[in-house]
Amino acid sequence: GAGGGNDIQWCFSQVKGAVDDDVAEADIISTVEFNHSGELLATGDKGGRVVIFQQEQENKTQSHSRGEYNVYSTFQSHEPEFDYLKSLEIEEKINKIRWLPQKNAAQFLLSTNDKTIKLWKISERDKRPEGYNLKEEDGRYRDPTTVTTLRVPVFRPMDLMVEASPRRIFANAHTYHINSISINSDYETYLSADDLRINLWHLEITDRSFNIVDIKPANMEELTEVITAAEFHPNSCNTFVYSSSKGTIRLCDMRASALCDRHSKLFEEPEDPSNRSFFSEIISSISDVKFSHSGRYMMTRDYLSVKIWDLNMENRPVETYQVHEYLRSKLCSLYENDCIFDKFECCWNGSDRQVIFKCSVFFFSTCSIVMTGSYNNFFRMFDRNTKRDITLEASRENNKPRTVLKPRKICASGKRKKDEISVDSLDFNKKILHTAWHPKENIIAVATTNNLYIFQDKMN
């Protein structure tokens, strides 16, 4: 159709973070998220810090590149804690950041560690009051008896200051470790999910939360399954899904009952029992679930693949994309080095509709691409329309702006061709777990262990 030949050509744009190989634990990036306009890009790390980048306004003279992302604000979101009663160490690592849609001049985001969710307000201050009657400019108080005339204080411009302040702290609602937060389409409530429970909150209320899913068995010895991710439907404020360590997704409707222990739909791909191995359940564990923008589909990521599900069909996914199938014959060593438990995320391209200009005509095209990370700092994209896929690498060696990234090829077996990389030479310490796609443009943010890469499509 009209979409033929509009493969995106990805170019390096920017890289943030330290160059040295010696990575401090605190610098490990744990989450990446664009805000709703794409103007802001937030990262969270293992040290509990949030860094927000802002896209520069487009330079009219530089039509060949989009605005760069520069640091806008950075703050310590969470601190390490120790629960003495349970002898439990609470990591400050930021598990997820979710932005609220912008309602006024300030920006709001939710950030969470294992136990506590916080609502942060990020606001700009670009003027300050001057000319007080009772205070000097440096803040010292003036002796009132020396005041002979009065003046009206005025606001004068000052250098832009961006301030982050915690407006709400949602604590003490999770016994287990929070893996997901998701803001409802009503923009008033949100859910938080831990291994065994999901809670519903109102953004204004911190001392109460409603438990909407509880899969804790009466006897913990009977535990067979945990919640791995949860998300609200993008349009239906009563609908949410949660995924499990057994590879299932449950869709729940909050109108059905207060406690959504009985799912409305159960999505599960049947498994051939003769194919079952020790690894089957581990690699079927879903590490991420994301609704499509329309809400008609959802995507899940398990260890080796990305699956697209049609909400109208529960018994199998409509599409399956192999991320790194060559790892199936390495599962033993991946189990030994714990890599088999790595939690990869996945994301959809920004918007379903794209306008392309070809042969002097504008076309509307339905663009549907999904992206996910892999090892060796590789990341993968699958175009659902053309069924083509590509493997790219986030590396400082490819950092010439406007130079198209070269696709990578992995040699699974047999003779390795010149440009191919053999499976045995992949670096499993270089994982790309977190990626994000700008909501409106073809700009992507890819996090390696401690660096953030920004790529954009080649503009002509």
Place this chain on the structure above:
Amino acid sequence: MAAPLGTAARADDTGDEKQDAQEKEPVAPERAEEAKLKAKYPNLGQRPGGSDFLMKRLQKGQKYFDSGDYNMAKAKMKNKQLPSAGPDKNLVTGDHIPTPQDLPQRKSSLVTSKLAG
């Protein structure tokens, strides 16, 4: 620039065990890997990888330290090297006694992120 042909499976492909065209042995790669693992660790639970990992996951962050255990072990060991917690610092104590050196530093990050540098 055409990207290589994708490996998107159609919905009617069966199971998650694809026979690699180059695979000469009848054993599927996943089973071969399982055999390798069982050969290395014969005591591995008969249950497929499931609840052991779940319990471990739920217990993440649990730190046990008993000064009585610690001092008795120290006295018993005397001249020998104290057993350290090993690479898995999250193991429940028993034979593994965490020493103060094993526990990670709990300082919070007052340093600005290098991403903002």
